Amino acid sequence: MGNIDISVVVAGAGQAAASLAFRLRENGHRGPIHLVGREAWPPYQRPPLSKKYLVGELERERLFLKARELYAAHDIRLLLGHEVTRIDRATGTVAITGPDVSGLRYDALVIATGGTPRLPAGTSVSSGNIFTLRGIDDADRMRDALVPGRRLLVIGGGYVGLELAAVARKRGLEVVLVEQAERILFRVACAATADYFRALHRDHGVEIIEGAGVAALEGAADRPAVAMLTDGRRIAFDFAVFGIGIVANDGLAREAGLACDGGVLIDATGRTEDPAIFAAGDCARFPFDGQMVRLESVPNAVAQGEHIADELVHRTSRPYAPLPWFWSDQYDCKLQIAGLNMGHTAVLRRDGTKPGMRAHWYFRGDDLIACDTMNDPRSFMLAKRWLANMKLPTAEMLADPAFNAAAF
Structure with missing residues (x-):
């Protein structure tokens, strides 16, 4: 000891x-x-x-x-x-x-x-209507801005940005979300998962702009009101939140x-x-x-x-070998992720028994390495168990509707 x-x-x-x-x-x-x-x-x-x-x-x-x-x-x-x-x-x-x-x-x-939180050079949260969200004080400051009917600009299409967009829409705000990469969730999830959440947010009235960043904020120094995007568009807003990592x-x-x-x-x-x-x-x-x-x-x-x-x-010198897992709540959807999808070469979609229930299984070569699940806690728990025990089903097994996952 x-x-x-x-x-x-x-x-x-x-x-x-x-x-x-x-x-x-x-x-x-x-x-x-x-x-x-x-x-x-x-x-x-x-x-x-x-x-x-x-x-x-x-x-x-x-x-x-x-x-x-x-x-x-x-x-x-x-x-x-x-x-x-x-x-x-x-x-x-x-x-x-x-x-x-x-x-x-x-x-x-x-x-x-x-x-x-990352901020572009020259941008400061000291402006009265520019926010980031990392701590209690940030949330306390932002809460008063969530007034129904106001227009929120979310910069960043990762999990934090999407969660904020969902909360704001549920509160009755107009929301525009801008993602500089070619699609939302570009660095963390496959295109199929991004498609799922893009459709979910658009169904709830969020305007999503992909492939364009914020080039400048225009207006009063302490309260800018317009974002000039890199594609030339101008987006008016009442307040903005940066969620870019x-x-x-x-x-x-x-x-x-x-x-x-x-x-x-x-x-x-x-x-x-x-x-x-x-x-x-x-x-x-x-x-x-x-x-x-x-x-x-x-x-x-x-x-x-x-x-x-x-x-x-x-003093065991035991190596730290975690099973990574994550979650995100947006509207009535719970996203749960098991594993890391780094270097994946294929993604297999498997739908659940109810509308909106879905799992995306990531493979690197023949090996299962991760899974995104949407409103599918059973698949999430199976993925965690399989990845922890390294008893992994093949893509052919998961593609078979008759595959008995619980018995595997």
Whole structure:
């Protein structure tokens, strides 16, 4: 067993940080644990921000992963409204901003700093009607803009952009969604899945423009009102939301001399090149299926945080080998994804027993690697089970309507 009395500092106070801290205590760790987070809130769920919380159907406290008093009960120190600004690897200390704390000593440091929403150069959310959605404060600020009849411009056709479009339409707003790539979901899903969601949104009245980006925002500096697109079109709007992905917050690691490349680079155990420093969650890139990947998902943040906690206490050097899975709620459709579709060469469609129920199965050569399911939880659970056990049906099996998936 590892040293259960070591001092653990986590730079970040999100899902990965909370999962790591409580798993350490479950594993019998007795040393000090500090979670340092720049926001005022204890670790919380982010997925509801673009859905129920945004429209006031979920109270703020219900976002919190654990009640505040549980951190004190487990002797986990929350330093909220603080930020780790510098790592001194030679002395094993970190510098921290904020009142009453000047720095902390660590035996193990975990970088779990998440990511920052991308914005085009020269664009700022300081404008009164330009938004991004990453945290509680963003959602609180955006909520007042969701007034029926107003015109929303969503820039970005990924999951966050599509979820925001769905929420806005359900609230009675006009919505125009602009995607610079040739189609929505270009980087994350096959064309068939994109076709499904394009039709779903257009059926609900969303105007979708693909293959055109935003070249400029025109109007008052503090409240632009027109977007000039790269194809020459001009789109008037009352407010706009950028949902074009996030940039990994790896600056802290870079300044400490740690290897970074679109995220903090870690090995299969979660370690950086410094054996005392780990990384987890949205900011970390790790080896998976022969590539270095960065997974922006709640399940990954939880599993990676817990894996590092196990490594710190038990020192197993067990490689982190997750089964990636994701979800997205849009209107009355639940999209659930199992696996990663990187490098797929074919997609097989299999319809369910009810209208709108569908699964898209991804193959790389002869191997099943991922599945998108729309309102088809049974296929999602089968996909997770098959991918976890590596007992994989062939494309010929799945193409056969008589194939008994449950018995396979």
